[in-house]
Amino acid sequence: MTAHDIVVVGGGCVGCSVARSLASKSDLDVAVVEKEHHLAAHQSGRNSGVLHPGFNYEPGSLKARFATEGTRRMKEYAAEHGVPIEDFGVLVVARNDREEAHLETMQERATENGVGTELLYEPDAIAEHEPHATGQAALYAPGAASIDSQQYVYSLARDLADRGVDLYTGTRVDDVRRDLDGFRLDTTSGELRAGYVVNAAGLHADHVAAEFGVGEGLQVVPFRGEYYEVVPERRHLCETMIYPTPDPDLPFLGVHFTRRTDGKVIVGPNAVLAFGREAYGNTDVNPRELAETLGYRGFRRLMADPKILKVGWDELNRSYRKGKFVEAARRLVPGAEADDFTRSYAGIRAQLVSEDGDLVKDPLFEHAGDSTHVLNAVSPGLTCSLPFGDHLSDAVLENLDR
Numbered sequence: 306m307t308a309h310d311i312v313v314v315g316g317g318c319v320g321c322s323v324a325r326s327l328a329s330k331s332d333l334d335v336a337v338v339e340k341e342h343h344l345a346a347h348q349s350g351r352n353s354g355v356l357h358p359g360f361n362y363e364p365g366s367l368k369a370r371f372a373t374e375g376t377r378r379m380k381e382y383a384a385e386h387g388v389p390i391e392d393f394g395v396l397v398v399a400r401n402d403r404e405e406a407h408l409e410t411m412q413e414r415a416t417e418n419g420v421g422t423e424l425l426y427e428p429d430a431i432a433e434h435e436p437h438a439t440g441q442a443a444l445y446a447p448g449a450a451s452i453d454s455q456q457y458v459y460s461l462a463r464d465l466a467d468r469g470v471d472l473y474t475g476t477r478v479d480d481v482r483r484d485l486d487g488f489r490l491d492t493t494s495g496e497l498r499a500g501y502v503v504n505a506a507g508l509h510a511d512h513v514a515a516e517f518g519v520g521e522g523l524q525v526v527p528f529r530g531e532y533y534e535v536v537p538e539r540r541h542l543c544e545t546m547i548y549p550t551p552d553p554d555l556p557f558l559g560v561h562f563t564r565r566t567d568g569k570v571i572v573g574p575n576a577v578l579a580f581g582r583e584a585y586g587n588t589d590v591n592p593r594e595l596a597e598t599l600g601y602r603g604f605r606r607l608m609a610d611p612k613i614l615k616v617g618w619d620e621l622n623r624s625y626r627k628g629k630f631v632e633a634a635r636r637l638v639p640g641a642e643a644d645d646f647t648r649s650y651a652g653i654r655a656q657l658v659s660e661d662g663d664l665v666k667d668p669l670f671e672h673a674g675d676s677t678h679v680l681n682a683v684s685p686g687l688t689c690s691l692p693f694g695d696h697l698s699d700a701v702l703e704n705l706d707r
């Protein structure tokens with residue numbers, strides 16, 4: 306049986322980042338356990354790949370701090386390690402007076418967060434950035450960038466190997482038992498011993514936390530985000546990244562256009578309740594996990610909000626009816642036609658919901674004895690992953706010292 310000082314559960318950007326940071330700051334023997342045969346198989350490899358520089362987050366929040374620092378550090382990291390990245394900048398478009406007023410609030414937030422932005426009111430100024438986008442105003446944030454998130458995680462994994470961290474892929478942690486020497490992890494590849502466990506299991510983080518008696522009154526609710534891809538001959542419709550003005554009451558950004566580092570233009574994601582934590586297709590159902598979501602008081606309370614219910618219905622429609630999806634995309638780029646879009650991949654967000662029905666918005670982790678549990682690493686978790694990994698490793702080392 307193999308033993309390690311610290312075992313990190315989850316080979317996504319958060320698990321790999323915290324393991325890298327732990328191995329850099331200490332002499333401890335660290336390992337990462339990932340249930341899939343590849344890293345970044347879930348959220349960390351199925352996202353928009355956008356570095357959000359922090360123009361839209363509550364000043365003073367952890368998210369704002371991590372997003373600004375994370376964007377800067379990810380750009381440096383990508384340059385040093387040859388991870389594909391493009392400094393495109395993002396254009397956030399307003400279509401009416403209410404949205405325009407919100408853009409102004411966003412600019413104030415951006416300034417407080419130390420993020421440079423420019424408000425554009427003239428159609429010519431908008432067209433200069435994106436000739437096919439329309440709006441009565443737009444906020445331009447030059448700091449946003451597009452990164453290849455899978456290659457980023459694989460680069461972190463190479464750093465792990467350089468620092469002597471063992472990586473067990475194809476190894477799922479099924480059960481955890483505590484004894485006098487630490488933890489025994491029952492995995493699909495046999496038993497592993499750990500003096501300390503860091504849970505960064507993403508969509509399953511609450512289940513893993515429950516093995517340690519952590520996370521009561523909180524549950525992951527999976528929201529699928531589906532993407533379409535713009536056909537190659539129409540990619541000129543989006544040169545960089547075009548976003549709608551976000552609704553401040555909702556956690557998701559709304560369907561947007563993103564130019565990826567490989568030149569493809571993707572459109573999405575929507576946000577529809579997934580009928581399972583890994584139910585990537587819109588006909589996929591995991592009956593046990595669906596029952597768990599529907600039976601959760603926090604989810605029912607969330608859905609009791611008429612606005613959320615309406616948005617949920619609209620999103621469901623966008624999932625099954627391409628026309629509805631295209632309608633959302635055409636609000637940003639009116640010249641786009643249904644034939645310009647083909648179905649692409651989907652990702653599933655691990656949205657933590659409290660028993661009161663609140664969507665947890667900030668990164669959240671909890672210690673329990675010799676273990677630390679990342680209960681919430683919501684978007685922009687990719688952008689935040691380097692500072693969040695450092696923050697977590699400091700907290701773990703402090704907890705170990707006690």
Ligand SMILES: Cc1cc2nc3c(=O)[nH]c(=O)nc-3n(C[C@H](O)[C@H](O)[C@H](O)COP(=O)(O)OP(=O)(O)OC[C@H]3O[C@@H](n4cnc5c(N)ncnc54)[C@H](O)[C@@H]3O)c2cc1C
Pocket residue numbers: 314315316317318319320338339340341344345346347348349350351352353354355356357476477478479505506507508509510513529530531574651652653654655682683684685686687688689
């Ligand atoms: C559709 C979508 C779009 C997004 N867009 C952006 C964006 O543009 N910019 C941005 O900054 N963020 C974005 N995000 C958010 C970002 O992708 C996530 O916040 C981040 O990837 C979370 O990383 P993670 O390591 O916590 O989770 P994950 O990447 O999900 O990693 C968790 C890992 O744990 C493994 N695991 C689970 N259970 C076990 C077990 N029992 N044993 C072993 N392994 C286990 C899983 O297989 C998985 O690989 C987006 C997310 C989604 C879904």
